[in-house]
Amino acid sequence: MRVMMKGNEALAEAALRAGCRYYFGYPITPQTELMEYMARRLPEIGGTFLQAESEVAAVNMVYGAAGAGARVMTSSSGPGISLKQEGISFLASAELPCVIVNVMRGGPGLGTIQPSQGDYFQATRGGGHGDYRVPVLAPSSVQETADLVFESFDLAEQYRTPVLLLTDGVLGQMMEPLRLPEVRTPRTSRAPWITDGCKGRQRRIVKTLYLDPRALEAHNLHLQAKYAQLAREEVRSEVYGIDGGMDVLIVAFGICARAARTAVDNLREKGLRAGLFRPVTLWPFPGAALEAAALAARHVLTVELNAGQMVEDVRLALSGREIAFHGRMGGIMITASEIEAEVQRISEGSEAA
Amino acid sequence: MSRAASIRPKTLTAARFHYCPGCGHGVAHRLVAEVIDELGLREKTVGVASVGCSVLIYNYLDLDMQESPHGRAPAVATGIKRVLPDRIVFTYQGDGDLASIGLSEIVHAAARGENITVIFINNANYGMTGGQMAPTTLPGQKTTTSPAGRDVTRAGYPLRMAELLAGLDGPVYIARAALYNPAQVVRAKKCIRKAFLCQERGMGFSLVEILSSCPNNWGMEPTAALRWVETQMTARYPLGVFKDATVPTVRGDTAGSREDSSPEPGK
Numbered sequence: 001m002r003v004m005m006k007g008n009e010a011l012a013e014a015a016l017r018a019g020c021r022y023y024f025g026y027p028i029t030p031q032t033e034l035m036e037y038m039a040r041r042l043p044e045i046g047g048t049f050l051q052a053e054s055e056v057a058a059v060n061m062v063y064g065a066a067g068a069g070a071r072v073m074t075s076s077s078g079p080g081i082s083l084k085q086e087g088i089s090f091l092a093s094a095e096l097p098c099v100i101v102n103v104m105r106g107g108p109g110l111g112t113i114q115p116s117q118g119d120y121f122q123a124t125r126g127g128g129h130g131d132y133r134v135p136v137l138a139p140s141s142v143q144e145t146a147d148l149v150f151e152s153f154d155l156a157e158q159y160r161t162p163v164l165l166l167t168d169g170v171l172g173q174m175m176e177p178l179r180l181p182e183v184r185t186p187r188t189s190r191a192p193w194i195t196d197g198c199k200g201r202q203r204r205i206v207k208t209l210y211l212d213p214r215a216l217e218a219h220n221l222h223l224q225a226k227y228a229q230l231a232r233e234e235v236r237s238e239v240y241g242i243d244g245g246m247d248v249l250i251v252a253f254g255i256c257a258r259a260a261r262t263a264v265d266n267l268r269e270k271g272l273r274a275g276l277f278r279p280v281t282l283w284p285f286p287g288a289a290l291e292a293a294a295l296a297a298r299h300v301l302t303v304e305l306n307a308g309q310m311v312e313d314v315r316l317a318l319s320g321r322e323i324a325f326h327g328r329m330g331g332i333m334i335t336a337s338e339i340e341a342e343v344q345r346i347s348e349g350s351e352a353a
Numbered sequence: 354m355s356r357a358a359s360i361r362p363k364t365l366t367a368a369r370f371h372y373c374p375g376c377g378h379g380v381a382h383r384l385v386a387e388v389i390d391e392l393g394l395r396e397k398t399v400g401v402a403s404v405g406c407s408v409l410i411y412n413y414l415d416l417d418m419q420e421s422p423h424g425r426a427p428a429v430a431t432g433i434k435r436v437l438p439d440r441i442v443f444t445y446q447g448d449g450d451l452a453s454i455g456l457s458e459i460v461h462a463a464a465r466g467e468n469i470t471v472i473f474i475n476n477a478n479y480g481m482t483g484g485q486m487a488p489t490t491l492p493g494q495k496t497t498t499s500p501a502g503r504d505v506t507r508a509g510y511p512l513r514m515a516e517l518l519a520g521l522d523g524p525v526y527i528a529r530a531a532l533y534n535p536a537q538v539v540r541a542k543k544c545i546r547k548a549f550l551c552q553e554r555g556m557g558f559s560l561v562e563i564l565s566s567c568p569n570n571w572g573m574e575p576t577a578a579l580r581w582v583e584t585q586m587t588a589r590y591p592l593g594v595f596k597d598a599t600v601p602t603v604r605g606d607t608a609g610s611r612e613d614s615s616p617e618p619g620k
Contacts, residue, residue, distance in 0.1 A: 022436060048435045052428065053461035060425040060458070064432025067419045068399070072432075090422050195417035195433070197440050199396035205411045207402075207420040 002179055007142045008172040010180070011101060011165070012037035014146035015073055017183045018153045020099070021047035022072040024061035026054055028080045029113040030169040031103035035075060055080040059087030059100070066096035067206040069194035071153060075101035077169075078119055079110060081127075088162055089128030092223070093208035095193075097156035099149070100134075101165045103172040106331035114331020115169030117254060120309035123166050124283040131220055133227045135234065136164045136282040140257045142176035148280075150181055155234060159226055160193075166282065168305070170255045170333065230284055237286035240264060242275040242293050248343045249297035251277045251290065251314050255333070256303050262336035267343055274343055282310065287317035294318050299346050301326060303339055362386035364395050368412045375575025377532045377565025378406060381474055382413050384542045385445070388549055389416070398441040399433050401426045403455070405447035406480040424455025427462035430469045441552055443470040449479040452488040452512045459518070463558050466523035470548045471560040473514060476567040477586060484570030488512040491589050496570075511589060515562045519595035525557040527596040531564035533583040537592075544594075551599060564590055 052058035210216035364386035404423035426444035530541035548559035
């Protein structure tokens with residue numbers, strides 16, 4: 001059955017269907033509907049919703065709950081995610097699974113409550129202190145938002161890591177029809193690292209402190225091996241209109257990829273061969289898939305709602321190639337026609353040369 | 354020494370304490386371990402270590418434990434307790450951790466009436482980083498960041514955490530004890546025991562503030578440090594029970610009793 005839902009609410013409902021029974025959060029626009037949905041629904045199904053006194057407290061409640069074996073999540077937006085970074089670094093080091101949602105808004109600082117993709121650097125570089133990475137999934141529709149919640153919990157538990165689900169103010173606020181994922185029975189996790197009282201066994205410790213530098217290096221190498229495995233096995237991307245040679249390959253993620261997709265259709269009607277490459281995992285970045293897709297393109301254009309953040313990963317993946325960039329900031333959405341004009345300019349510019 | 358004092362509590366591991374000579378953490382750890390043993394809680398308890406000298410408490414207590422970021426132990430404990438309401442969850446925090454960076458977390462955990470127990474060690478300075486001024490540093494007390502003595506016109510006044518938290522509706526038991534002589538150690542243990550019992554009976558938030566010595570950072574001999582706790586610290590931080598909503602006389606009272614608030618504090 002298809003239903004109409006706001007992105008934020010679809011995300012919350014999908015999390016419940018994925019077995020999430022604990023939510024700790026703090027209100028911030030434009031993600032508040034997610035929190036309100038949890039406040040309404042969790043008590044009805046025997047779960048726990050708690051409005052924390054701050055984003056800092058919320059993420060640490062997540063830490064405690066994850067260590068106690070719960071399927072747990074928190075959500076926030078830009079400024080709130082910055083406050084959670086201390087906790088995310090600890091979660092990464094302690095190897096505790098959880099899902100953290102960032103419904104991005106314009107920054108820096110308080111910025112605006114309008115959509116943005118300005119948190120790409122923070123999301124994909126770990127964000128907090130120390131050497132660590134967090135898997136980052138970026139949906140581009142309400143349906144995909146719901147679907148990727150399941151993926152996020154699975155990845156979190158399989159790899160014992162916090163997973164970041166990165167959406168934005170448009171995806172969170174817009175309504176679309178979707179098919180809600182089937183209810184999944186929560187896995188009653190009796191994992192051998194959970195601290196729930198040492199009855200009949202040796203005690204367990206959840207910790208991040210390694211005073212011996214060799215022990216800390218060994219811990220870091222262990223974490224890095226996990227990130228290498230993620231980079232090998234959990235890379236996701238989508239292509240559109242990539243058949244044969246292309247004049248321009250557009251690279252875009254999240255809501256921006258929606259506008260780019262429309263632009264590809266319109267450009268093709270006008271006879272310009274355009275294609276779209278959309279990373280679904282922002283980290284690990286689908287560099288090899290992008291390289292393959294870009295082989296058949298004369299030009300590559302990266303489009304983002306920021307000053308040029310993912311474009312750095314695109315340049316790394318396609319080293320040596322000239323990459324065009326178009327971005328908007330301040331919470332302004334890029335339109336399909338804006339992208340079309342940019343593609344035409346790049347394409348014509350090369351023909352004139 | 355009584356016979357009991359010579360027997361290592363089951364909850365205490367065989368690891369040697371790393372604490373400085375004359376530091377109160379060893380005694381406080383032991384008291385917590387004895388209480389957990391005596392109440393038979395070892396296998397159903399999850400402890401939360403905080404940042405500070407006692408961050409390594411998980412090396413000494415033979416329990417499931419989580420280490421938490423600086424000041425966040427009450428939030429971590431909240432997460433654990435909400436998932437495992439039938440377990441005993443306690444935090445062990447210093448004064449820099451609880452009264453400064455973690456003030457928000459402790460106040461709100463207390464205000465929620467979170468059914469956890471907090472052991473709060475107050476030694477009037479930041480021990481781990483080498484004796485800096487804490488929110489609990491006494492007026493005139495010299496520390497590495499108040500080298501001329503704490504000047505209240507610039508640094509303000511110390512926080513009395515037990516009194517502050519006792520003013521909230523959420524907690525059921527708030528007490529302050531000290532470790533400067535054997536009689537006080539016995540009293541401190543009684544307070545810790547009562548705090549854990551409050552939680553076991555599902556009554557709500559309990560906290561014991563323990564005045565403890567830090568001879569190394571205070572630049573004192575251990576015995577002089579104990580005297581300083583007894584004379585100087587207790588003058589600023591009086592010992593006693595600041596809130597006890599477990600006894601019937603207080604329950605029947607009007608102001609501050611738990612019966613007043615119609616919605617039951619969250620469990």
